[in-house]
Amino acid sequence: MSEYLYIKNASQVITVSGSSNKPKVGREMSNIGVIENGSVLIKKDRIVLVGVNQAVEQYVNRLSEPVDVINAAGKVVTPGLIDPHTHIVFAGSREKELEMRLKGAKYIDILKAGGGILSTTAETRQASEQQLISETVPRLDRFLQYGVTTIEAKSGYGLTTMDEWKQLRVAKKLNEIHPIDLVSTFMGAHAVPNEYKENPDDFVQLIINEMLPLVAKEKLAEFCDVFCEEGVFTVEQSKIILVEGKRLGLLPKIHADEIVPFGGAELAAELGAVSADHLLRASEEGILEMAEKGVIAVLLPGTAFFLMAEPANARRMIEAGVAVALSTDRNPGSSPTESLPFIMNLACLTMKMTPEEVLAACTINAAHAINRAHEIGSIEVGKKADVILFDARNYQTLQYNYAVNLVDTVIKNGKVVVKGGVNVAK
Ligand SMILES: O=C(O)CC1=NCN=C1
Ligand SMILES: [Zn+2]
Numbered sequence: 001m002s003e004y005l006y007i008k009n010a011s012q013v014i015t016v017s018g019s020s021n022k023p024k025v026g027r028e029m030s031n032i033g034v035i036e037n038g039s040v041l042i043k044k045d046r047i048v049l050v051g052v053n054q055a056v057e058q059y060v061n062r063l064s065e066p067v068d069v070i071n072a073a074g075k076v077v078t079p080g081l082i083d084p085h086t087h088i089v090f091a092g093s094r095e096k097e098l099e100m101r102l103k104g105a106k107y108i109d110i111l112k113a114g115g116g117i118l119s120t121t122a123e124t125r126q127a128s129e130q131q132l133i134s135e136t137v138p139r140l141d142r143f144l145q146y147g148v149t150t151i152e153a154k155s156g157y158g159l160t161t162m163d164e165w166k167q168l169r170v171a172k173k174l175n176e177i178h179p180i181d182l183v184s185t186f187m188g189a190h191a192v193p194n195e196y197k198e199n200p201d202d203f204v205q206l207i208i209n210e211m212l213p214l215v216a217k218e219k220l221a222e223f224c225d226v227f228c229e230e231g232v233f234t235v236e237q238s239k240i241i242l243v244e245g246k247r248l249g250l251l252p253k254i255h256a257d258e259i260v261p262f263g264g265a266e267l268a269a270e271l272g273a274v275s276a277d278h279l280l281r282a283s284e285e286g287i288l289e290m291a292e293k294g295v296i297a298v299l300l301p302g303t304a305f306f307l308m309a310e311p312a313n314a315r316r317m318i319e320a321g322v323a324v325a326l327s328t329d330r331n332p333g334s335s336p337t338e339s340l341p342f343i344m345n346l347a348c349l350t351m352k353m354t355p356e357e358v359l360a361a362c363t364i365n366a367a368h369a370i371n372r373a374h375e376i377g378s379i380e381v382g383k384k385a386d387v388i389l390f391d392a393r394n395y396q397t398l399q400y401n402y403a404v405n406l407v408d409t410v411i412k413n414g415k416v417v418v419k420g421g422v423n424v425a426k
Contacts (some may be wrong), residue, residue, distance in 0.1 A: 001021045002066040005042040005414060008215075009053055010072035013038030016079055016363045018376040019324040023296055023323035023368040030356040033378075034395070040077060042385040043412040050379050063085045070416075075408060076395050079379050080149030080386030081340050081362045084369035085277050085298050087187075087331035089136050089167050089174070090157045092123030107307055107334060108231050108259050116333050117157070117227075119211045124157035124167065132170040132268045133177075138259065139330065140178045142338040142424050147407040150181040151330075154225055156190030159203075161210045164188045168220035178423045179412045186212070186221035186250060187242050189233050197349040204237050208244045216248035222371065223274065224250035228264040235263045239257045242271055257281040269293040275325070275369045279312045280304055287313075293322040296369045299361075300329040301346035307334055308343070314351035325365040326358060345402035385414035 015033035024031070039056035041049040049056055060067055097110055110116045117229060126131070153171040160166035168184055174183040188211045189204070196203035215221050224245030228238040242252040251274050253335060256264025258278035265286025268276035276282075276290060277298040297317050304311035317324055328343050329335040337343075344358040353361065367377025376384050389409035392398055398406060410418035419424035 004067040006067045007040040007070045010077040012076045014078040017380045023365045024360045025323045028359045029360045042414045075389045076392045081147045081361045082366035083151040084366045085327035091127035147388040153182045154185040154187040156187030159193040179417045185220040185223040186215045187225040189226040225253040227255040268295045279380045296323045298325045303329045303335040311350045325369045326361040348399045355396045389412040
């Protein structure tokens with residue numbers, strides 16, 4: 001195994017270069033830096049050269065050290081895909097809810113009746129750290145097979161100080177043992193637990209006075225997120241939590257305007273949140289304020305699809321100058337999928353995003369949504385060698401061939417972890 005890995009003769013290399021200091025907005029989202037007949041040279045865990053085949057070949061031929069070669073003929077090479085919004089650490093499953101919703105039950109009514117998030121919370125509270133690890137690893141393995149090399153991971157199924165702490169410790173442990181990188185978000189404000197149903201403001205105080213200080217002291221999360229929604233947390237409660245999180249060094253994110261127009265996008269802009277997520281019902285004012293303040297819209301078309309709801313107005317957001325990222329929203333209730341490639345298909349087919357925009361949204365813009373654009377999200381010299389080879393001759397095929405997995409090879413930190421679609425990292 002040499003220090004050099006040479007990915008040669010790709011049909012296309014999609015570099016998504018030139019936007020590491022700020023996310024792509026507007027027409028910039030369509031500029032994804034395509035190199036026809038290109039190659040990539042990796043040394044250890046970093047990208048050291050990317051360009052047209054001949055130029056990279058000449059450089060490689062002058063090297064005195066041995067070079068491992070991957071023949072990428074007929075393949076499209078992209079940066080590793082990034083999922084900036086998952087609830088991946090949890091126990092149990094919620095298939096029963098699908099049947100209820102197919103018979104007309106609404107997501108939010110199931111939650112209000114003590115199901116939904118609260119039923120996953122009951123199972124997650126019961127689960128040991130080891131059980132949470134063993135239930136989450138297969139989900140991470142599937143993400144890897146879909147070409148996802150970095151994900152964000154929220155807490156929010158503990159809803160007690162110790163159980164939120166447990167979830168975040170599990171995410172930290174998974175980040176150490178699994179090839180995928182996990183970036184953690186504290187989301188103690190995911191739902192009001194039954195024991196605080198009569199006095200939700202006391203739960204907000206528990207989050208402020210106990211959970212946030214512990215998470216900040218132990219540096220178990222970089223972001224703080226709140227489910228700002230009718231019947232969950234009010235705009236006022238959300239603001240109190242996110243302002244305190246920000247004071248303690250946790251950057252704000254917000255589940256905004258998912259079910260009803262609720263002012264979440266406006267709150268995200270007011271607080272200068274890194275991202276506002278969902279936005280199926282965001283107002284025109286909220287979109288304009290997000291554009292003005294540079295708040296990234298993390299859109300979740302898989303959740304809209306699974307909840308049989310209208311998706312977010314991506315075209316209006318892109319037109320208004322809001323940076324758009326995409327995510328699976330992997331969770332057991334409203335989006336049980338790891339297929340970020342299918343989310344890209346849905347973004348094209350249900351939100352009319354272009355093949356270029358969805359690639360920018362799943363790479364560099366997603367990297368900005370988790371504060372990692374200096375490290376990942378594009379194929380540029382000095383960045384982490386997180387690279388995907390897709391079995392396709394051009395990037396448009398990735399959206400044309402929908403609901404299939406075209407990932408052939410996944411390289412994580414310069415090491416091959418998926419080959420021929422098979423996980424070889426074990
Ligand atoms: O239902 C869940 O478990 C996750 C979720 N949080 C907010 N929307 C969906
Ligand atoms: Zn979510």
